Amino acid sequence: MTETTGLPGRCGVVGGGRMGAGIAHALLLAGCQVTLVERDEEAAAAARDRVARAVAGSVKRGLVEETDEVMSRLVTDTRTAGLAGAGLVIEAVPEDLDLKLATLRAVEDAVEPGAVIASNTSSISLDTLAEALARPERLLGLHFFNPVPASRLVEVVIAAATDPARRDRAVAWVAAIGKTAVVVRNAPGFASSRLGVILGLEAIRMVESGVAAPEDIDAAMTLGYGHPIGPLRLTDLVGLDVRLGIARYLERELGPRFAPPALLVRLVEQGHLGRKTGKGFYDWSEA
Incomplete structure (x- = not known):
């Protein structure tokens, strides 16, 4: 030791x-x-x-x-x-x-x-x-x-x-x-993934429906709720493919509220996985 x-x-x-x-x-x-x-x-x-x-x-x-x-x-x-x-x-x-x-x-x-x-x-x-x-x-x-x-x-x-x-x-x-x-x-999504994913998926749905830009949605959570990082920037850091896989697993285990938005599925299919590929909800090409 x-x-x-x-x-x-x-x-x-x-x-x-x-x-x-x-x-x-x-x-x-x-x-x-x-x-x-x-x-x-x-x-x-x-x-x-x-x-x-x-x-x-x-x-x-x-x-x-x-x-x-x-x-x-x-x-x-x-x-x-x-x-x-x-x-x-x-x-x-x-x-x-x-x-x-x-x-x-x-x-x-x-x-x-x-x-x-x-x-x-x-x-x-x-x-x-x-x-x-x-x-x-x-x-x-x-x-x-x-x-x-x-x-x-x-x-x-x-x-x-x-x-x-x-x-x-x-x-x-x-x-x-x-x-x-x-x-x-032990439970599907434990505590953190279960809460974090549902927030991230709702943020993606807001982008998908044109409610606000990713930067503004993230600012609402960092400045309004004191989160250290917004849900969309965090999704880029975690990896959109990782988040999609977790969402599909939680959908199977916990029901349709965890169904991944079409925008998330499309971005993963296009190879836009976040920071590791240079593009997700943000441009990381210079990072």
Whole structure:
């Protein structure tokens, strides 16, 4: 265990996209040795670059003294076997059920029996994911928010089989990385996605029907309600494809109020996925 945080001395993250890189960054700043696993060498190198940029930003903000020391604690790998010895592993692969199930099985095969395995899923049932494991009591959800460095919240999601002691450890670990934990029972969309998605979908419907421009809708929520970011800009950051997938899942589970607007479906079909493609509800080509 690290002396100052109580976190496991070694942690792992599987998936090095924007979210996974952000999680790795948070663990590094808390003093952990982090192994970041990606599908191939090219993806692993890109993930390391993402983490390095985030760490450099933390240096500029005075959160850490220098980049090299922090980055020396990051190891990238293309094999889940590289996670051996990690006390906490967080799965952060895309929101695809089959991919997550296969990833969690591979992680379980790699880590020790006492390790905690967490999924960063924003909507998929933790009970369904737990069925992939020989020891489902070790699984829980650690749902981080995008962008991870700026977000103060982590949703700790408890499956039916989750060991209460592991839940308590997870809550303490969230505090150790400087964020606040909210504990929720496994349910479709948990708490945050269920509320956030319904707001985002209604904002998209307002754009679709010409009520107001995206900038004005977002300003109404940031200036009028104190939201740190508007629902449409947030949709661009999360990814329109990700938001569409979650909406379709919640529609199946909770009913037609989560049906995705035609505008969202059309933008995804056109490849306008938000910041990662340069265009969504906003132009990100210069970002």
